Amino acid sequence: VVELGTPTRSVITTCAYCGVGCSFKAELNGDQLVRMVPWKHGKANRGHSCVKGRFAYGYASHKDRILNPMIRDSIDQPWREVSWDEALGFAASRMRGLQEKYGRKSIGVITSSRCTNEETYLVQKLARAVFGNNNTDTCARVCHSPTGYGLGQTFGTSAGTQDFDSVEQSDVIMVIGANPHAGHPVFASRMKKRLRAGAKLIVIDPRRTETVEGPHYRAAHHLPLRPGTNVAVVTAMAHVIVTEGLMNESFIRERCDWDEFQHYAEFVGQPKNSPEATEMLTGVPAADLRAAARLYATGGNGAIYYGLGVTEHSQGSTTVMGIANLAMLTGNIGRQGVGVNPLRGQNNVQGACDMGSFPHELPGYRHVKGAEVRAVFESLWGVELDPEPGLRIPNMLDAAVSGNFKGLYCQGEDILQSDPDTKHVAAGLAAMECVIVHDLFLNETANYAHVFLPGSTFLEKDGTFTNAERRINRVRRVMAPRNGYEDWEITQLLARAMGANWGYTHPAQIMDEIAATTPSFAGVDYAMLEEKGSVQWPCNEKSPEGTPLMHVDGFVRGKGRFIVTEYVATDERSGPRYPLLLTTGRILSQYNVGAQTRRTANVVWHDQDVLEVHPHDAEQRGINEGDWVKLASRSGETTLRATITDKVSPGVVYTTFHHPTTQANVITTDFSDWATNCPEYKVTAVQVSPSNGP
């Protein structure tokens, strides 16, 4: 037991786990962090927190942290600890050498959704202004990239429409492909409070999650759809709303493109899109689907919250557009209590997207082909920018395997563990001649790295995170970086080693540059964040106080756009050899691939991932509670313990992916969203059979 003493000072900062963005008071005794106390004035959490933000910060002082830079000539050699100067010089000369040998576009970056806005901005700037190409991508590629595309197409902006307070005025809450209880617990508490006060809940999820039922509330409708049929379910709901005359015609006439609505209405009205016609396909009883659609359309303020169960499909973008269609059909947009809200997974995935991490967009979601936008950055950065979009992560890996992509700077992202088709990721990394991993721990990706740059934790840096409600929150340095530098400084040092002299001395200056180049951030600076606590973008001359609700008087794109959402079956099919469908999710105490939470006391709540199997499927296979089972797909196989539960439907199995030994992505396929390449993590045909263990 370590005596931590009585706190003598405190620093207000922001949780580095999920997209709720809770504010915390870090209480210290001298330089010793004593505890994290949820901050009562935090606008996203109002004094609440979950077990991750409150307790799971011990990874910052974990013995596994790498604190000194390391290099090696090839990945079969041992690491060598070196000075920062030597590591950065080695990295810079390798990257420049690759460009000389293979061309300007042979290298790229991956930005981190765990890092601050300022750090992310600098990494994409490194690619664009120093590497001279648009080869930048981010982990949103594998989570919410369909949100960016789908909401951009329909509403004109790639973000949620509401603030979290809005749920307190909802009458009907529809949760699709998300389990806020586990993934976004503090938002879930606010939602459950509203449900206990009488709001109605609809949950669309293959699994009976903890969100479906809780103390003093129960979903009015749980639609346990077959994995991969989101588009058919959402379109069938629209069919009910249109054919039963439940739409809000005055809203549609005033706010949306009427011609496109008519085209859409004709499509959804077709008999093939009815709940009865799609029941066999989706597994959702037609009567339940009709009742849920009627409730959403007529039950008062209807709000939709959705997660990765929507986006991580071959039709992820189509489902996002289908959800936006439902909100426009019913006029559930542009006021308190309604809206379309992606529950963003990582603490700063919204910010990473806002900051220009994508290969086709400069900060503020503006296409790289736009000469006027490029000119703003060119005059400030003193370089000529590439007008051609760069490579997405899967394209970088493909190009590495085929021989044209040779170097990667990867900040705060373990692509080997978190991206689909592990064998292909490994092959891509192994084919590169310089992989720079910038992270807290020697993660799985670092097995293929030539340079390791030790990163700083959220406790050791200044900056901002942007949460799922577009709220820009300050991150404040609680303690000095154990590795010697904040992450933005390391990127700046790498840029300097490659010949660029940026000259930032504090992240506030980087935010000033973001404000000068990005209209939705034009009114943001550290002084105003200090005064207001936080602000929601857009924050500019038009909205100096920020924007809690989007699309109030009109959509950002002008008229709202209905888009036809034709269901197309995934190419991943179950069959005699792989008769079950695997889907995945998270639990409350752990976070994503577990790099942080596994290195905290939270691991006592979850020391291994298990496979949920329906009693009927278990009995057929002779599987009992706690047995080891082999989980095999067309891509690969792994071994884990089974738990028998009717939370999953017959024919569906489910696991979490918090432990590397689970190797969930050895199992998943290489199918991806048609518009954005977001991997189809949520549908994999598998066989489950008894096993003697790993």
Ligand code: SF4
């Ligand atoms: Fe952190 Fe999310 Fe938990 Fe809040 S809800 S404490 S942001 S993990």
